[in-house]
Amino acid sequence: MDADKLLQAVSGSAPQSRWHGNRISGSIRRARSGRHGVHLHCCLQTEEKRHHDSKSCKATFLTETRGRDSKTYTLDSQGHLLLQQESRSDTRGGNSVLTGLKGFILPKGYPDTVTPDYLPFQLWAVPAHITGWMGTSLATSSLLKAVGVANSAEGAAAASAAIKWITKDGIGAAGRSLVGGRLGDVFDEDPRRWRMVAEAFLTVGLALEIATAFSPTNFVLLAGAGNLSRAAGRGMTNPSFRIIQTHFAAANNIGDVAAKEEVWEVTAQLVGLAGSVGLLKAIEATGKPENVLYVWAVNQIAHAWLRYKSLAVLQFDNINQKRACLLARASVSGQALPGVQRGNKEESILAWPSLARPSLTFATSLEDMFSATASSSGIQDLCDMYTGQNYLLTWQSRRCRVILEEHASPEDILLAVWQAAWLDHKGVGDATKRELQASIDAVRKQGPAFIHELRRGGWQVGSVTIRTGQVRFKRHDEVDLAPIA
Incomplete structure (x- = not known):
């Protein structure tokens, strides 16, 4: 709020503002918003009132600004805050929606906290992601057709199941979007803790998906909820691990570190897939398919412990x-x-x-x-x-x-x-x-x-x-x- 307008509001001549207290003489310092958002201007001034004894008394003014909104406080004799003046901007509902959308899709502090090419990149990258996922879905449909699903007597039902499967993936993608939009600014402070929180979401998601084998009639509900939980976990995993990768890149070699991480991960994936095939064959040989639940539980406990140990060896020199x-x-x-x-x-x-x-x-x-x-x-x-x-x-x-x-x-x-x-x-x-x-x-x-x-x-x-x-x-x-x- 401009200093002159605020002074007019204090004197009672500004119709857009509301004055709740006595008239105050003196100057009000300019209240402004900087790159950090809300700023409070603590202004110690002298209030001159015409008392019958002609004495003056001191008053403290505290101005709180939030964007175009501002509040001015003073103190009573007991030191309590009294709201003296409040000015609100005429914000329409549409603008509020746009402000909320901006906070959801753009990094906190935009544009000061990113490079100038951030938004142009995203405007081209989003349609690229759209066409990429459409291509993946069409390729999946072709694979199903190639193995004879669409040509079977139950082809129509299989096609319907494929659509439900894609819908399930869509629900999961929405979960990732919500995590990124609402929690985007929390990962920098404590990536190790958020990586373990992500592990909990991933475990719950896997448990729900395994439960589909024991309750096939609730497949869509269980699989959808499981995929949503796993997607939320992935939404926390990716930013957390990027921070860890950046920590590793002591020579600003983030690309090289990320590329080598792919080698480590793919090698582990191949070994894990081979081990899972062996476990599935062993479970099948027992004639008790329900044993998969117990084997999975033991494996998941070992997985969570190993994940914790891997995070425990990290040595961050920043201070949270x-x-x-x-x-x-x-x-x-x-x-x-x-x-x-x-x-x-x-x-x-x-x-x-x-x-x-x-x-x-x-x-x-x-x-x-x-x-x-x-x-x-x-x-x-x-x-x-x-x-x-x-x-x-x-x-x-x-x-x-x-x-x-x-x-x-x-x-x-x-x-x-x-x-x-x-x-x-x-x-x-x-x-x-x-x-x-x-x-x-x-x-x-x-x-x-x-x-x-x-x-x-x-x-x-x-x-x-x-x-x-x-x-x-x-x-x-x-x-x-x-x-x-």
């Missing part, structure tokens, strides 16, 4: 939330920081990042950030305490909420994690103003050494893959206005 918490805990407790090899070994692959200690949450709005702040210290005091820091952090019920400053660096994120680990290590439940100030003093004193130790241990301090959300804030200096006579 779980590794950041592990490193910060070691630092505040006075222990030597684990290096890349030991850090990856100690990281719990299957654990969700939200389960790591200290518990770290990045605020989704001003109200979310400051919902419990007034009980420990006022928002005005909070802004004052964090002067010089590029983030704000609150600590309630042994959980922290963080909002990053507009130009916060990866090091600032790590310092916020360290401060949270310090509070957690001290056993603080709800941080008082004094405890919060002590944690800030500690991070200012020991934080630089923590960052230095990370670099010495081989960690890439500039490569932090913690999901910090879109909310940002910007601090302005306090402006004192002369009292109105």
Whole structure:
């Protein structure tokens, strides 16, 4: 929102905005959106009211912007947020649909996060994929005809079954699309965990497909659900493994690494196919076809264990939330920081990042950030305490909420994690103003050494893959206005 328009809204002359509080004199800093999305402008100013005692009082303005929408808050005498002004853009339903579609099919932060040739490539690649799948389906139909399916007495029924089979594959493709559209930005942080999640989906899908042999009447339902689950697993597998391949390519030789991966995989596929033929013959010789279920279960357990072991040997030198918490805990407790090899070994692959200690949450709005702040210290005091820091952090019920400053660096994120680990290590439940100030003093004193130790241990301090959300804030200096006579 333009600064002049916002000032008009504050004075009550802007019809498109709603003003909920008293008239405020003073200037409002420009609120803008950058490449990171939402920005919060924390503006400390002076509010001049004409009281009977002719005294002035200070007020803190916090402006939250979301695209063309904005909210302006101030504080009451108890330090609670009060919504003063709200401006909403006139967004039609069609535009909302287009915005949602853009977020579904384009990478987060587009176009700043991809190269200029990304969209032209996709516009040509999509019809290429369409014709490619059509060709595959027609070739499959020809193969069925060649083996005599279409020429049999039950040819019509077989053709109908082929159509159902293709439909089943279509349902699976839809599952992959949903995974890519909704989860596209989560794989970079923790590819090992998502690869194991994918393994779970693949296992469930295979189990449902095997169940078709025991319930042929429900073939379409079981096979469709199984293929959907497997497709979702593949949708998680592909991006996760691409991250792993990129990790392997130390000499920027991604193409060579990917090509050699094909050699490894095809060799394993041939051995696996030969082994499955031997197992099927052995099961057939027993005269008990139901034994396939038990053999598959044993094989799948071995497969999941081997997959886990293969992921456990990976050594990522970037810092995700779980590794950041592990490193910060070691630092505040006075222990030597684990290096890349030991850090990856100690990281719990299957654990969700939200389960790591200290518990770290990045605020989704001003109200979310400051919902419990007034009980420990006022928002005005909070802004004052964090002067010089590029983030704000609150600590309630042994959980922290963080909002990053507009130009916060990866090091600032790590310092916020360290401060949270310090509070957690001290056993603080709800941080008082004094405890919060002590944690800030500690991070200012020991934080630089923590960052230095990370670099010495081989960690890439500039490569932090913690999901910090879109909310940002910007601090302005306090402006004192002369009292109105």
